[in-house]
Amino acid sequence: MAARMMGMPVGDAASTMLGAALSPGAAALADATVNFFLVALMWVVMxxxxxxxxxxxxxxxxxALERKRTATDRIASFVAGYFAIWSAFSIAAAAAQTVLSHTGLISMQMATTSAVLGGTVFIAAGLFEFTPLKERCLVHCRSPLEWIPRHMRPGQLGAFRMGVEHGAYCVGCCWALMLLLFVGGVMNLIWVAFLATIVLVQKVLPGGVTLARFAGVVLVVCGIALLARPLIFA
Structure with a gap:
């Protein structure tokens, strides 16, 4: 994918033959489809x-609850449902990245080239940390012992639906933080690990809602500083 972005030849004999067999428009569409698939796959793995x-x-x-109540192994279905909703988010993120790439607002390192866009995303992510939606979703993610017994559904499909529902709360809690990947760089593993740590701290440590609001203040301040930087150094 990096080679494609840099304009380097990446085709083998099979892709060369395929390109020769297709019209220029069809070949461009096929190449764009492959690129989008790679970007979406990268987001899913991430x-x-x-x-x-x-x-x-x-x-x-x-x-643990499944082992006590039934001999059926439904854990894989639950996990699949959880990551199905994150896969849907990944496709949306890949579409956003594709649009930003075509408009020149994202660099080769997959980070925004616009201080205005970066600062705006920081401020928006910070303000979201104070919203009722953030608090509701975070409280859900922090209290699985209350939610799971009350929403237990039978069968493999039931476990999958539970995973999807829990994943939806998780996306609702973290989607704004994930947008910060476009600012620090989608391929910046240190930035990826830093954001993953913020999510983990908010969901696991005591006082998660307070920690989220503290993170919100820091994000807003960073966003304001990023917006002011071009003005200061103009």
């Missing part, structure tokens, strides 16, 4: 890596 640590307590609790 979301799994970032969210698994904070989702682990809920998954382990579901596993």
């Amino acid at each position: 979301m799994v890596g970032m969210m698994m640590p904070s989702a682990a307590p809920t998954i382990l609790l579901f596993s």
